[in-house]
Amino acid sequence: MLILPSRRQVLGGLGAAGVLGLSTGAYAFVIEPRFRLVVTRYSPVLPRWTPGLRLRVAVLADFHVGEPFMPLDRIAEIVDATNALKPDLILMLGDYPASPTVTFRKVPLMEFARVVEGLRAPLGVHAILGNHDWWDDADTQAGRSDVTEAQRVLEARGIPVMENTVLRLEKDGHPFWIAGLGDQEPFVKVGNYEGRDDLPATLAQITDAAPVLLMVHEPDVFLDVPERVSLTLAGHTHGGQIRLFGYSPVIPSRKGNDFAYGHVVLKNRHMIVSGGFGVSRVPVRFGVPPEIVLLELGGAAGPGIVTPGPAVRDHGLRHG
Numbered sequence: 001m002l003i004l005p006s007r008r009q010v011l012g013g014l015g016a017a018g019v020l021g022l023s024t025g026a027y028a029f030v031i032e033p034r035f036r037l038v039v040t041r042y043s044p045v046l047p048r049w050t051p052g053l054r055l056r057v058a059v060l061a062d063f064h065v066g067e068p069f070m071p072l073d074r075i076a077e078i079v080d081a082t083n084a085l086k087p088d089l090i091l092m093l094g095d096y097p098a099s100p101t102v103t104f105r106k107v108p109l110m111e112f113a114r115v116v117e118g119l120r121a122p123l124g125v126h127a128i129l130g131n132h133d134w135w136d137d138a139d140t141q142a143g144r145s146d147v148t149e150a151q152r153v154l155e156a157r158g159i160p161v162m163e164n165t166v167l168r169l170e171k172d173g174h175p176f177w178i179a180g181l182g183d184q185e186p187f188v189k190v191g192n193y194e195g196r197d198d199l200p201a202t203l204a205q206i207t208d209a210a211p212v213l214l215m216v217h218e219p220d221v222f223l224d225v226p227e228r229v230s231l232t233l234a235g236h237t238h239g240g241q242i243r244l245f246g247y248s249p250v251i252p253s254r255k256g257n258d259f260a261y262g263h264v265v266l267k268n269r270h271m272i273v274s275g276g277f278g279v280s281r282v283p284v285r286f287g288v289p290p291e292i293v294l295l296e297l298g299g300a301a302g303p304g305i306v307t308p309g310p311a312v313r314d315h316g317l318r319h320g
Contacts, residue, residue: 061235064278066098094130239288
């Protein structure tokens with residue numbers, strides 16, 4: 001015998017579904033993008049890495065500063081949490097302003113730079129630019145300037161911006177290189193992107209066999225990165241902003257979910273794609289909370305690096 005639900009049961013079910021939908025929406029539109037912050041730790045075993053070179057690197061991507069989702073006090077929270085991790089080196093992967101579609105009130109980049117000036121690491125803070133640093137800069141898009149506002153304000157605060165350049169650093173007597181690639185999508189020309197990136201010229205500046213950490217904004221260039229590079233670091237995707245069971249329905253990459261988020265290994269080449277902090281196009285994050293990426297390279301993590309603030313996700317990847 002078929003037993004039909006009563007009117008009360010139907011209304012109760014609809015009510016429960018409505019509450020669930022509202023709570024999920026509130027979480028995705030308010031709580032996760034604005035109030036959650038995690039530390040995602042990776043400990044990959046990398047090719048061409050110098051034995052004895054132990055390096056702790058904090059990677060910060062896609063701030064998209066602007067109210068209400070990324071106000072200055074949120075930036076200050078990220079700065080404090082990053083400093084508490086005591087990294088040797090801090091790398092910033094671009095996209096500092098928020099796009100107009102997710103901004104109720106624009107926050108001046110000069111004020112953003114004033115706050116991130118507080119980042120501290122013995123080997124320095126180094127940055128590259130992302131597509132929004134170009135797209136949301138009226139002067140560069142109109143051809144009135146070849147330098148973005150983001151670059152000017154960061155460098156005025158002592159944070160160098162790398163564009164197709166490299167820098168040789170040392171930790172405990174062991175040298176390594178950081179390389180910063182120019183953005184791949186700064187201009188749109190007749191439906192196609194005209195990039196400022198020059199990977200061959202960038203890597204040609206490396207003069208010895210020390211390990212290389214390559215900073216890029218968009219992960220697609222990883223297809224062209226040679227094995228000479230120990231690790232490529234990318235942002236841009238925000239992990240898709242919505243990510244369920246390891247899948248993101250919308251990814252700004254030709255490789256889709258292959259390059260959406262996390263540790264990618266392709267023919268003995270390694271890339272880590274950060275989920276970043278901010279939002280773009282739509283003001284929502286679900287299943288991919290804003291994150292500080294912490295790389296612990298060349299050795300196991302020491303004690304005392306977990307702060308009481310952000311949660312910690314330890315990927316503990318040990319790919320050879």
